[in-house]
Amino acid sequence: MKRFQQLAWPYIVWAVMMLVLPMALIALYSVMNQGNSIISFSFTLEHYAKFFTDPDFLLILWRSILIAVKTTVLCLLLGYPIAYYIARSTEKVQNVLILCITLPMWINMLVRTYAWIGLLSNGGIFQKILGFFGLGNVELLYTEGAVLLGMVYNFLPFMILQIQTSLSKMDYSLIEASADLGASPAQTFRRITLPLSMPGVINGITLVFLPAVSSFFIPKLLGGGQYFLIGNMIENQFITVGEWNFGSAVSMIMAIIMMLLMMAVRKVEQHNQGGKGV
Amino acid sequence: MRQKKRRIGKILMVLSVIFFYLPILYMIIFSFNDGKSLTSFTGFSLRWYRHMLDSSDMMEALSTTFSVAVLATIISTIVGTISAIGISKSKKVVRDLMDQVNNLPLMNPEIVTAIGFMLLFITFRVGKGYVTMLLAHIAFCIPYVMLSVMPKIRSLDPNLADAAMDLGATPWQALTKVIVPQITPGIVSGALIAFTMSVDDFIISYFVTGRGVKNLSIMVYTMSKRVNPSINAISTLVVVIITIVLLVINIMPMLASKRKKTDVVRRRRMWIPVTAVCAALVAVICVAQFGGAQNKRPFEGQTLRIYNWGEYVGEHIIQDFEKETGAKVMLENFDSNEQMYIKVANKEAYDILVPSDYMIERLISEGYLQKLDKSKLTCMDKLNKAVKGLPYDPKNEYSVPYFWGTVGIVYDKTKVSEEDLKKEGYNIFLDQKYKGDIYLYDSERDSFMMALKSLGYSMNTSDQGEIDKAYQWLLKCVGTMKPEIVTDEIIDNMAQARKALGLIYSGDATYVMAENPKMGYYLPDSGTNQWSDAMVIPKNAKNVDLAYAFINYASDYDGAYDNSSYVGYTSANKKVMEDLYGKGGEFEGIDAYIPRTDNKKDEVFEYNEKTKKIISNLWSKVKIAASNK
Numbered sequence: 001m002k003r004f005q006q007l008a009w010p011y012i013v014w015a016v017m018m019l020v021l022p023m024a025l026i027a028l029y030s031v032m033n034q035g036n037s038i039i040s041f042s043f044t045l046e047h048y049a050k051f052f053t054d055p056d057f058l059l060i061l062w063r064s065i066l067i068a069v070k071t072t073v074l075c076l077l078l079g080y081p082i083a084y085y086i087a088r089s090t091e092k093v094q095n096v097l098i099l100c101i102t103l104p105m106w107i108n109m110l111v112r113t114y115a116w117i118g119l120l121s122n123g124g125i126f127q128k129i130l131g132f133f134g135l136g137n138v139e140l141l142y143t144e145g146a147v148l149l150g151m152v153y154n155f156l157p158f159m160i161l162q163i164q165t166s167l168s169k170m171d172y173s174l175i176e177a178s179a180d181l182g183a184s185p186a187q188t189f190r191r192i193t194l195p196l197s198m199p200g201v202i203n204g205i206t207l208v209f210l211p212a213v214s215s216f217f218i219p220k221l222l223g224g225g226q227y228f229l230i231g232n233m234i235e236n237q238f239i240t241v242g243e244w245n246f247g248s249a250v251s252m253i254m255a256i257i258m259m260l261l262m263m264a265v266r267k268v269e270q271h272n273q274g275g276k277g278v
Numbered sequence: 279m280r281q282k283k284r285r286i287g288k289i290l291m292v293l294s295v296i297f298f299y300l301p302i303l304y305m306i307i308f309s310f311n312d313g314k315s316l317t318s319f320t321g322f323s324l325r326w327y328r329h330m331l332d333s334s335d336m337m338e339a340l341s342t343t344f345s346v347a348v349l350a351t352i353i354s355t356i357v358g359t360i361s362a363i364g365i366s367k368s369k370k371v372v373r374d375l376m377d378q379v380n381n382l383p384l385m386n387p388e389i390v391t392a393i394g395f396m397l398l399f400i401t402f403r404v405g406k407g408y409v410t411m412l413l414a415h416i417a418f419c420i421p422y423v424m425l426s427v428m429p430k431i432r433s434l435d436p437n438l439a440d441a442a443m444d445l446g447a448t449p450w451q452a453l454t455k456v457i458v459p460q461i462t463p464g465i466v467s468g469a470l471i472a473f474t475m476s477v478d479d480f481i482i483s484y485f486v487t488g489r490g491v492k493n494l495s496i497m498v499y500t501m502s503k504r505v506n507p508s509i510n511a512i513s514t515l516v517v518v519i520i521t522i523v524l525l526v527i528n529i530m531p532m533l534a535s536k537r538k539k540t541d542v543v544r545r546r547r548m549w550i551p552v553t554a555v556c557a558a559l560v561a562v563i564c565v566a567q568f569g570g571a572q573n574k575r576p577f578e579g580q581t582l583r584i585y586n587w588g589e590y591v592g593e594h595i596i597q598d599f600e601k602e603t604g605a606k607v608m609l610e611n612f613d614s615n616e617q618m619y620i621k622v623a624n625k626e627a628y629d630i631l632v633p634s635d636y637m638i639e640r641l642i643s644e645g646y647l648q649k650l651d652k653s654k655l656t657c658m659d660k661l662n663k664a665v666k667g668l669p670y671d672p673k674n675e676y677s678v679p680y681f682w683g684t685v686g687i688v689y690d691k692t693k694v695s696e697e698d699l700k701k702e703g704y705n706i707f708l709d710q711k712y713k714g715d716i717y718l719y720d721s722e723r724d725s726f727m728m729a730l731k732s733l734g735y736s737m738n739t740s741d742q743g744e745i746d747k748a749y750q751w752l753l754k755c756v757g758t759m760k761p762e763i764v765t766d767e768i769i770d771n772m773a774q775a776r777k778a779l780g781l782i783y784s785g786d787a788t789y790v791m792a793e794n795p796k797m798g799y800y801l802p803d804s805g806t807n808q809w810s811d812a813m814v815i816p817k818n819a820k821n822v823d824l825a826y827a828f829i830n831y832a833s834d835y836d837g838a839y840d841n842s843s844y845v846g847y848t849s850a851n852k853k854v855m856e857d858l859y860g861k862g863g864e865f866e867g868i869d870a871y872i873p874r875t876d877n878k879k880d881e882v883f884e885y886n887e888k889t890k891k892i893i894s895n896l897w898s899k900v901k902i903a904a905s906n907k
Contacts (some may be wrong), residue, residue, distance in 0.1 A: 002372070004439065004449070007364025009359060011420070019382050025401075026386075037832065046493040056902045063905075082294055085287030097291070098470070102518065104298045107513045110498045114505065115301035118308070118317035118766065122776045142762050153297065158471060160294075165467045166429055199429030206384065206425065207471070214387035217480075222374035224762025225720035226756065226904035231387045233898060238389050240616050240722070241801025243893040251390040258385040259378065 007166040023255075030248035047249035057233070061254070067144070068212035074199070075208045076163025078152070079159035083200075086160070086195075087167035094168065101157045113150060113221050115165060120146055120222070142224035150218040161203035167193075201268050210232040210258060231252060302517065308536050309510035313793070316505060318774050325506040329593075335609065336512055337499065340796040341885040343493040344562045345406030346483075347476040350415035355469040357378035357416075358423030363457060365424075366431045380421035391418065392485040397530065399486060400624055406488030414486040415479065419472035426468030430461035447829070488626060490583060490608030500588035505766070516562060523558040573629075573633050579604040582824045585621070585628040587811070588613050589680070590847075591832075592840030599831050605824055622646055627818045634811050636723075636883040639670040641814065643885070647676045648817045657833035662852040664875045668882050678829050679850035681842070682810035683784035683873045684880070685724050688768075688791075688802040693778040696800070703802030704732035706779065707755050714760040717768050722897030724807060725752060728781055731804045737881050742888045749896045763904060772797060783809075785847030787870035792846065799870035805879030812851070848873055875879035 033042045037262065051057050086097045119125050120140040130138055142148060170193070178188040194201075218233035230250070237247030313319035330336050344854065362731040365376050395414045404410055434457065442587050458465070480495035487496070498509050588611040596607050610628070612618040615637040622631065622641070633641065641647050652658070658666070665679040687699065688707065693715070698706055707716060707728070718725060727737040729748035739745065755761060762770065770784045771777065773793040782790070787799040811831065815825050831837045833851060842849035843864045848871055849855045855872070858865050865871040874880060 004364055004367040004453075007360050008368050008372070008376075009364070011361030011364070012372075014357075014417075014420075015379050017378065018395075018398070018413070019421075020377055022391065022398045023382050023386070024453075026390055026394050030391075047321060056899060060437045060902055060905075071445075078290065078294065081287050081290050085284070085291050088284070098467075099524065100295055101298065102470050102474065104302055105540075106477050106520065107302060107516060108494050108498055108509070110480070110495065111305055111509050111513045112301045114509075115304040115308070119301065119304055121771075121774075122418065123319050123774070124317070128645050142764075153301075153802045155296075156294070157474075161471060162426065165426060165463050166433075168463050169430075169433075203425055203429060206381070207422075210381070210384045213384075216387065216389070220765075225718070225765070225891045225901055226761070226897070228901040228905045231389075234387050235389045236894070236898055238393055239614065239620070241898075242616060243891065243892055244393070250388070251386055254387070255382070255385050255390075259381065262385075 026248045027252055029245050032245055047246045048253065049254060051250055057250075060228055060233060061230050061257075062215050065257075067147065067151070067229070068209050071155060071186065071212040072205055072209045074152050075149070075156045075159040076204065079156055079204065080163055080201075083160045083163035083167060086164045087170070088172075094164075098161070098164065101160055101191060105154075105157055109154060110217070110221075112153075113218065115144075116150060116153070116222060117141060120149075128159045137262060141222065142227070144227070146222040147219050147227055150222040151212050151215065154215075154218065155208040158207040162204035162207060163197055163200040166197045166203075170196050198269055202265060205265060206262060210262075213258065214254065286390040288392055300618050305510045306514045306517065308507050309514045311507045311510075311724065314506045315773065316507060316510070317768050317770055329506075329508045330511045330515070330639075333508070336508065339492050339494050339497045340512060340516070341563050342411075342475060342491060343495070344559050345409070346415055346493060346623070347473050348556070348559045348563070349412055350476045351469055351473040354416050354419035354423050354472050355465060358420040358468060359427050359461070359465050360429040360453075361420070361425045362431055363453065366428065369773055369787045373439050377508045380424055383421055384425075388479075388481040390718055392482040394786060395482060396485040396624065406486060406626070406659055408487075408489075408491045409658065410486045410488070410495075411483055413838075414482050414510075415476045418482065419476055420853055422471045422475055423465070423468035426471060427461055427464040427751075430464030431457075434460055480511065485620075492610065497611070500613045505770075506589075509828050511884050513707045516845060519561050520558045527553065527557055551754050574622060579606065580821050581606045581608055582630070582828055583610070583628045583629045584631075584632075584828070585612065585618060585626075586632040587611065589844055590632065590811075590841075592837070592842075595832065595840045598840075599837070601830060602831075603824070605827075607828075625818065626678040627820055629819040630828060631814050631816060632680050632811050634824040634883070635668065635670045635809055636885040638812060638814060639885040640887075641816075642671065642676055646816055647814050648819070648822075649675050650678070650815065651826070654823075655830065657830045657851075660833060660835070660852065661850045662855065664873070665850050668808075669884060670812060670882060671812075677812035677814045678833060679810050679812045680832065681845070681847035682808070682850055683848045684801055685727065685781065685783055685807045685809065686787065686799055686870070687779055688772050688782040688787045688870075689779040689798050690772075690775050690777075691796050691798045692775075694798075696798075699802070703804050704728045707732075707759065707761070707781075708751075710758070712778050713758070713780040715758060717777055718755070718761045718762045718763045719768060719769065719781040720763050721766045722893050724781060725897060725900070726893050727807045729755075730880070731806065734804065737805070737807060738884045738886070740886055742892075745889070745892060745896070749900070752900045753903055754895075756900055761904070763901060781878060783847075784870045784873060785845065788848075788868050789846040790863060791868045791870055799868075801874050801877075803877065803879070805881060806874075806878060807872070808873065808882050810882075812850075846871075863903045 030047055031043055033044050033127065048250070086094055089097065122141070126140055127138070174192050175188055178192050183191065214231040216229065216232070216235045219227045219229045219232060234247050234250050237243045239251065290726055308316055309326055310318065310322050310324065311319050312323040312325065365373055395794070399410050438456055438460070439452045442456045443449065447455065478495060480499050483493050486494050494512070498505070501509065576649060582605050586609060586803045591609070596609060598653060600607055615633050618631065618633060619637065619640070623629070657678065658674070659829045661679055665682045666674055689699065694712070698709065698711070702709060706712065725750050729751040730737045730739060732745065733744070733747055733751060735748070760889070762777070767788060768780050768782055772780055772782070772790045775796060784799065790799045791799060813829050815822060819825055832841065835853060836849060838849045838851035838854040839857070842854055842858055846865070857863050859868070859871050860866065
């Protein structure tokens with residue numbers, strides 16, 4: 001068994017080079033004074049202070065987390081039954097359905113988002129449909145609803161794929177056994193199905209929540225410039241303002257918060273897993 | 279009960295398929311649009327397919343996208359799976375640590391990962407291009423693969439491999455014959471996710487690529503000024519190819535399994551999606567290569583590297599120039615001056631850049647540009663006096679004007695009275711009559727220009743008091759007027775008359791007015807930003823003579839005519855401007871096409887780093903205030 005350990009080493013070296021080092025450079029920038037040169041290094045925490053002393057920044061951080069939470073919850077509520085349905089189909093149908101869900105994502109995201117702009121815009125199809133119900137003047141585009149829709153549209157497949165993967169190899173005789181022993185379907189789901197699919201659920205949450213927090217393109221296109229999230233702010237600092245140091249600090253803050261959140265989620269999972277065995 | 283559950287699942291499944299495919303359907307329909315709009319269908323035509331096939335650029339981007347994605351997926355799937363197995367057998371500390379490390383690219387906004395990679399490649403002096411793009415893609419794909427594979431490995435019996443080896447299997451056999459088959463679903467879904475992430479990636483690719491290598495996302499994103507249905511056409515092509523290949527591949531094993539229904543076939547089914555996918559991709563790449571090859575001229579010659587705004591050249595100028603000179607033009611695009619600056623400041627070598635006024639001033643002052651050899655420029659006399667000798671480069675020692683114009687108000691003549699415009703100027707953006715019916719343009723420079731001008735100040739002011747007043751003006755606007763803050767979507771939106779008025783570049787107004795005669799363009803007397811974009815040659819240019827040839831070509835009548843008539847921005851070539859505006863011209867009588875030159879209050883932007891930062895941050899605050907409404 002031990003010898004498989006060696007398989008990890010090349011990747012650890014690679015990960016240090018390609019993942020840790022770039023982040024270390026960003027971390028370095030975040031505690032550096034103005035300027036982009038490592039030679040004239042001087043330590044400062046002013047960029048962090050700047051962020052935490054400005055209520056506006058804290059507000060958009062909060063708002064970004066909130067919309068990411070909403071996206072994740074929606075994806076989970078929609079994605080779980082779909083994944084369950086797929087996982088209970090025959091293998092052939094499963095493959096077809098998975099392809100069905102994955103294929104749209106191979107079309108450029110921006111092209112698909114432009115299509116949503118057309119669908120949601122004033123005079124677009126959705127507004128016309130609402131018109132039948134006497135809601136013709138409801139603005140759809142450039143609202144929080146539009147942003148939420150765009151995020152769910154983009155990230156839902158990840159949730160489905162992850163949950164489906166962990167459900168597909170589940171032993172279904174467990175469910176029958178549980179039913180035979182007198183458990184209600186709800187009990188079976190809570191005690192058997194859900195715990196067994198937990199790794200997939202956690203992964204799904206990771207794959208939806210993390211990109212949703214930092215996404216800047218969907219809010220920009222579907223929410224308009226007035227829908228400003230933390231991802232937009234970081235992009236803005238790097239690309240428009242040119243304050244790489246402050247931008248780096250903001251991303252470090254975000255990374256740390258996300259890391260803590262994900263650790264908390266994993267802890268909850270482990271706790272549940274521990275409980276299940278009894 | 280079970281039946282009912284299945285039904286709910288089925289309904290959701292059907293709904294979600296509709297949800298996923300509705301935009302795709304919409305996209306396909308609009309690829310046949312006759313007009314340039316992505317949101318308003320004006321008639322059936324195949325012009326965008328022609329445009330796509332004519333553009334070797336698009337075909338190359340298509341093939342790059344899929345070849346990078348296929349390679350990155352294969353490599354990251356193999357490496358990711360093997361490493362995941364290795365890590366799962368490692369000590370807990372290593373396992374937890376690697377978990378966190380793998381989360382890094384997922385956790386950070388893409389822009390941060392992108393800048394990180396860029397810094398890395400610069401630090402190690404790796405020349406950017408296809409290889410760096412591939413490396414970056416592999417780097418961010420592996421964590422996705424591992425994330426999918428890990429739970430599967432965890433749910434394996436840890437003694438499985440030992441048992442296999444006790445029974446005489448070599449470690450390699452234990453790995454490939456015992457472990458991998460057990461975790462195949464995880465590997466497949468990991469590979470699918472990796473592929474998806476790679477195909478869609480823009481920001482990371484953008485900052486790690488070089489030498490004109492670009493994928494579809496880069497092309498589409500930098501096109502933002504003039505997004506047109508050709509992107510729908512190329513996406514539709516992808517859909518068609520994938521569908522055909524999938525159909526063929528799915529029908530074949532079905533026939534085979536009818537003949538011989540054994541376990542072997544059943545086993546292979548798991549690999550059907552994988553093989554199907556691979557075949558689909560190879561087909562896409564082949565078509566792309568083939569399509570591109572038609573127009574590629576493998577001339578043994580020189581290469582000209584141009585870094586220009588997206589969709590900022592005419593339809594034929596590049597091909598014509600290549601034909602005439604035998605050179606190959608590599609066109610890279612940016613969609614903001616600052617985006618361009620990051621690459622130039624990081625020593626990326628181009629032969630020609632086309633930045634705006636204030637950015638040219640900055641590039642000159644920071645020593646990035648070379649002085650032009652006037653004896654090699656044959657075009658200066660043909661250019662409009664009004665765009666020569668501007669403050670950013672008073673003697674045109676560094677720059678040759680390309681496009682120019684103003685920033686003004688585009689308005690719906692049926693909704694906005696000209697009297698209001700004359701009376702109020704930019705203050706019309708505070709007029710309650712138009713509440714909820716206006717667009718602001720998401721650019722701090724132009725928004726502050728509007729506010730400063732309406733208050734009677736210079737737009738180049740560095741006086742903190744004046745800037746604060748302008749900030750208050752903008753806060754009042756977003757606080758009371760419910761504006762929508764958009765970027766280039768304003769072009770299509772105003773052409774479709776979705777709001778009454780908005781702030782816009784004159785070149786975009788020209789396009790809007792050409793599309794919709796009900797639209798007008800107004801320049802307040804209180805002044806405007808007289809902007810210009812010009813061609814410059816950086817100091818690290820590799821092919822200076824060819825750069826001069828192109829500058830002359832693009833400034834000459836034919837090149838300038840092609841550019842201006844296609845893009846809609848005002849040509850710096852005087853004759854071209856007059857002809858396009860005059861009788862029978864493309865923009866006959868559209869006043870937005872002729873920039874105002876007789877107002878003393880009009881100014882040219884000057885570069886001031888400190889003010890620029892202050893204004894940028896204030897503009898973010900304006901947007902935050904707008905989103906709190």
